[in-house]
Amino acid sequence: MTESSGSVAGQAATAAPAETSAAPLLELQDVAMQFGGVAALKGISYSVGEGIIQAVIGPNGAGKTTLFHCISGLLHPTSGSVVFNGRVITGMVPHEIARLGISRTFQHVAIFQHMTVLENVTIGRHPRSRFGFLSAGLRLPGMRREERQIQEAARAYLDFVGLGDDAGFAAGGLPLGKQKILEIARGLDMRETEELGELIQRIRGTGVTVMLVEHDMNLIMDISDRILVLYYGNYLATGTPAEIKDNPAVVEAYLGQGG
Amino acid sequence: MVGSSLGTDFLQYAISGLTIGVIYALVAIGYNIIYNVTEIINFAQGEFVVLGALTAVFFVGSLHLPIYLAFLAAVVCTGCLGLLMERFVIRKARQASVLSLIIITIALSIMLKGTAMLCWGKDPYSLPSFSGGGPVMIGGAAVQPQAFWIIGVSALVVLGLTLFFHRSVYGKAMLACADNPNAARMVGIPVQQMVLLSFLLSAAIGAAAGVIITPISLMEYDRGALLGLKGFGAAILGGLGQFVGALAAGIILGLAESFCAGYLSSGYKDAVALVLLLLALFYKPEGLFGSGEAAKLKRF
Amino acid sequence: MNRKDWWILLGASAALGAFPWLVLPFKAVSHYIDVMVFAGIFTVVALGLSMLMGYAGQISMAQAAFFGVGAYTSGILTSKFGWPPLAAVPMGMVLSGGVAWLVGIPALRLKGHYLAMATLGFGVIVHIVLSEEVEWTGGPSGLINIPSLRIGPWKVSSEISWYYLVWVIAFLCLVFCFHILHSRVGRALRAIHESEVAAESMGVPTARYKLQVFVLGAAFAALAGSLYAHYVQFLTPSSFNLMWSIRFVLMVMMGGMQSLWGALLGTILLTFVGNEWLHVFAEFEVLVYGAILLVVALFLPQGLVSLVKRHVS
Numbered sequence A: 001m002t003e004s005s006g007s008v009a010g011q012a013a014t015a016a017p018a019e020t021s022a023a024p025l026l027e028l029q030d031v032a033m034q035f036g037g038v039a040a041l042k043g044i045s046y047s048v049g050e051g052i053i054q055a056v057i058g059p060n061g062a063g064k065t066t067l068f069h070c071i072s073g074l075l076h077p078t079s080g081s082v083v084f085n086g087r088v089i090t091g092m093v094p095h096e097i098a099r100l101g102i103s104r105t106f107q108h109v110a111i112f113q114h115m116t117v118l119e120n121v122t123i124g125r126h127p128r129s130r131f132g133f134l135s136a137g138l139r140l141p142g143m144r145r146e147e148r149q150i151q152e153a154a155r156a157y158l159d160f161v162g163l164g165d166d167a168g169f170a171a172g173g174l175p176l177g178k179q180k181i182l183e184i185a186r187g188l189d190m191r192e193t194e195e196l197g198e199l200i201q202r203i204r205g206t207g208v209t210v211m212l213v214e215h216d217m218n219l220i221m222d223i224s225d226r227i228l229v230l231y232y233g234n235y236l237a238t239g240t241p242a243e244i245k246d247n248p249a250v251v252e253a254y255l256g257q258g259g
Numbered sequence B: 001m002v003g004s005s006l007g008t009d010f011l012q013y014a015i016s017g018l019t020i021g022v023i024y025a026l027v028a029i030g031y032n033i034i035y036n037v038t039e040i041i042n043f044a045q046g047e048f049v050v051l052g053a054l055t056a057v058f059f060v061g062s063l064h065l066p067i068y069l070a071f072l073a074a075v076v077c078t079g080c081l082g083l084l085m086e087r088f089v090i091r092k093a094r095q096a097s098v099l100s101l102i103i104i105t106i107a108l109s110i111m112l113k114g115t116a117m118l119c120w121g122k123d124p125y126s127l128p129s130f131s132g133g134g135p136v137m138i139g140g141a142a143v144q145p146q147a148f149w150i151i152g153v154s155a156l157v158v159l160g161l162t163l164f165f166h167r168s169v170y171g172k173a174m175l176a177c178a179d180n181p182n183a184a185r186m187v188g189i190p191v192q193q194m195v196l197l198s199f200l201l202s203a204a205i206g207a208a209a210g211v212i213i214t215p216i217s218l219m220e221y222d223r224g225a226l227l228g229l230k231g232f233g234a235a236i237l238g239g240l241g242q243f244v245g246a247l248a249a250g251i252i253l254g255l256a257e258s259f260c261a262g263y264l265s266s267g268y269k270d271a272v273a274l275v276l277l278l279l280a281l282f283y284k285p286e287g288l289f290g291s292g293e294a295a296k297l298k299r300f
Numbered sequence C: 001m002n003r004k005d006w007w008i009l010l011g012a013s014a015a016l017g018a019f020p021w022l023v024l025p026f027k028a029v030s031h032y033i034d035v036m037v038f039a040g041i042f043t044v045v046a047l048g049l050s051m052l053m054g055y056a057g058q059i060s061m062a063q064a065a066f067f068g069v070g071a072y073t074s075g076i077l078t079s080k081f082g083w084p085p086l087a088a089v090p091m092g093m094v095l096s097g098g099v100a101w102l103v104g105i106p107a108l109r110l111k112g113h114y115l116a117m118a119t120l121g122f123g124v125i126v127h128i129v130l131s132e133e134v135e136w137t138g139g140p141s142g143l144i145n146i147p148s149l150r151i152g153p154w155k156v157s158s159e160i161s162w163y164y165l166v167w168v169i170a171f172l173c174l175v176f177c178f179h180i181l182h183s184r185v186g187r188a189l190r191a192i193h194e195s196e197v198a199a200e201s202m203g204v205p206t207a208r209y210k211l212q213v214f215v216l217g218a219a220f221a222a223l224a225g226s227l228y229a230h231y232v233q234f235l236t237p238s239s240f241n242l243m244w245s246i247r248f249v250l251m252v253m254m255g256g257m258q259s260l261w262g263a264l265l266g267t268i269l270l271t272f273v274g275n276e277w278l279h280v281f282a283e284f285e286v287l288v289y290g291a292i293l294l295v296v297a298l299f300l301p302q303g304l305v306s307l308v309k310r311h312v313s
Helices: A064-072 A094-100 A117-123 A133-138 A141-161 A176-190 A196-204 A217-223 A241-246 A248-256 B002-038 B045-061 B067-088 B098-120 B145-167 B169-179 B181-186 B191-217 B221-237 B243-264 B269-283 B292-297 C003-023 C032-055 C063-081 C085-107 C112-132 C159-181 C184-194 C196-201 C206-232 C242-255 C260-275 C282-299 C303-312
Strands: A010-015 A026-035 A038-048 A053-057 A079-084 A102-106 A209-213 A226-231 A234-239 B136-138 B141-143
Touching: A026 A064, A038 A064, A038 A079, A038 A226, A038 A234, A053 A064, A053 A217, A064 A209, A117 A141, A117 A176, A117 C184, A133 A141, A133 C159, A133 C184, A133 C206, A141 A176, A141 C184, A217 A241, A226 A241, A226 A248, A234 A241, A234 A248, A241 A248, B002 B045, B002 B141, B002 B145, B002 B169, B002 B191, B002 B221, B002 B243, B045 B067, B045 B098, B045 B191, B045 B221, B067 B191, B098 B221, B098 C112, B098 C242, B098 C282, B141 B145, B145 B169, B145 B191, B145 B243, B169 B181, B169 B191, B181 B191, B221 B243, B221 B269, B221 C112, B243 B269, B269 C085, B269 C112, C003 C032, C003 C159, C003 C260, C032 C063, C032 C159, C032 C184, C032 C206, C032 C242, C032 C260, C063 C085, C063 C112, C063 C206, C063 C242, C085 C112, C085 C206, C112 C242, C159 C184, C159 C206, C159 C260, C184 C196, C184 C206, C196 C206, C242 C260, C242 C282, C242 C303, C260 C282, C260 C303
Parallel strands: A053 A209, A053 A226
Antiparallel strands: A010 A102, A010 A209, A026 A038, A026 A079, A226 A234, B136 B141
16 A cells, blocks of 8 residues: 655545445544634544545535545544544554555645656556666666556556546646546556556456545546535535535535635 | 974964954855845855955055055945846846756856956965054964954954844845745835845955955965855854854864864865865754754755 | 657767768868767766756766766776776776765755755865875876776777777767666656655655766766776866866756757767867856856756757647
8 A cells, every 4th residue: 555645735545445344434423623713624424435436525615625634644633533444543643544545645746747647657656666777777678577567557547547648748738637637547556456457346346445625526526426515614515426516505605605 | 392382383273263264254144145035055155255355456456545445445346246146147047946046156156257367367366464563473373463354354244244134124124035035025025125135245245255365365266166165164054044153163164174284284174174064064954053943944 | 768769869870970081081170089089978977967967856066076086096096006997997987986875875865055065065075185195196297107998909099999989888878878767767766856755755765766866977977087087098186176067067958957868969069169169268268168057057947959849849
């Protein structure tokens, strides 16, 4: 499992599936967060099922980023607890949580803007490949084989997320939505599974759970299975994209904000 | 007899270390002023010292000005040079990458050095002492009267700057620019003028250092790089941005160099300050008197 | 290397291969071969520096020092200890790489201005050592009696043979660098350049890679230094001073920092500027150098190659 660390607010988290569990993968139990006198989260209870794409939306200041900080351990909630795979993870530090199988990607720092889309994905495999300066410079046979595998896997992941056509472009030139998807593709590549086929099956079947925060509504509506709506630290609504689209409270929350 | 001669040597080395040390301190202060306002390290700092000295040579040698007038004229001229440098080069590169900025100030230093060589040739020059009279004997060591001038002028500069930055509105405004230029702009501080002022001040102080040291140690066109490096060593060792720290660190470097030249090897005396610079950079980049916490906040 | 780079390589090899036969018949320019030998030697330095500075984003103002360590190791071992040049060359690379490794561990924790100053200071220290250790280096008056290179039965002595030898080595180094760039290592280096935090979080051991590419740059510089020593057969510390470090940086910057071809182009151009055309300016040489550096840094930070690219697209 992998861990991304950094200082910028997190926007998406992928989590590995539990081995044996019927219970929800991630459970928020009355999670609240106070900053001085300001309540950023006012007691959120929610369950994230396995193998789905879970979006968290809400107007600015709704508490989305704070919620992600609480899940990944960058912040410890003032009260309430976060349960992952039946285990309370509140109070753990980020890399411990990461080891349990929650890997997190970041909003700003993680895309290498001047590298191509394909190169960005290949970076994800860095920890699991081994050849260094000399063998690379001399293009030793073993290194070439490994390089071919890296390239093939990366291309496959890109095709899988639908970015295959953008492989050769500079990542910084992609629209923001696609950059997010790129991060997910790279997140896939960082996982320890060697076999692509097996991985895809696992994503489709038992599935990696993806939890994301996003402002681009079209993207959210396209890719998420479930959506959680926050509003000034409160739970507002939950449902499928279609349900959320028609929910008057949600519409008002967004419109009431004046855009 | 031998004992007293040993003691005399020691005193002699200490005094010459002190004199050269305060010069390094002045160079360091030049770095600090520009750094405090812009967070740029000006690699041409050493050249200000050389140009200050050589313009004073011109004023004394060709225009026959008395030394103190030449001192003032050289300081003003070099200060204006710093001003021009900021106005016409540095300002154009404010958005450039750190790497480009490094290269730009290095390029400026090469150009200043080249100009100095064209104007004054490769010979070393001297200047008359600020006051006449023979050496003063202190505890058996001969002290040039100029040494008192050097120490006096440096003390005045450090005192003046400390007051300026901590007491005067202008000084505080300059510090605010480095802290957060946008916020400074919002409260009505003319950031651009402050940057200009910092280059002016820094060049002027470098020039002053050059003029006061030349009666003792001569000056030639290519001394800038080494003076600059050693001055930077003092700036780092004292904690970048700190004036009193720079003074103390400059003196430490000067003493180390002087004792090395006296007791170990004169050939390696230049290396001493550089080794100390590297050690400071590697193991104590916040300086002897700076806090590690504050150092983390600095952008390099 | 991708297809385009192979084609450029082919074209460049053809051009450089034909070059001596084009200039030899003309007396006025026949000494250009000598200039090009130096250009080839400096290209090796510039390639290493381009990897370090252009791709990994770490500045070094000490390349002349590593160049000098290689040159003097070769020079001293062959002239004073009778080593065969072919054994002295790798020794210089190992020594220089070792020094880079020792200095790099603390130095590469620094960034930007601080790293520049630290490498600058280190370079000046090496220069002082070269000048002061008269017993070994001959000091400012120079190290003499360095033999020419001998590879098996082939004694490399004529300008033409040096020309081809040096450029073959330079191109091998170029291909070596290209291969690194198109591997996980190269991608990791570029990731470090963009954001060390992000690279680290993707599992790239940033400190180790920075150190390794620093050592690579030093070893390349040392290789070039050895070639220089055996070609010129005479060394003085002034060939390894601060000004030379700055020249190497300019060679890389002028052509284009993020392009190995740029390093090659910049080096050839600046070697001609330095060895040939600047003699016209004589005393103005330093001034002209500073001006070029300033113009490039201010107006052409991506180098000449960026002009070509802009023109093509």
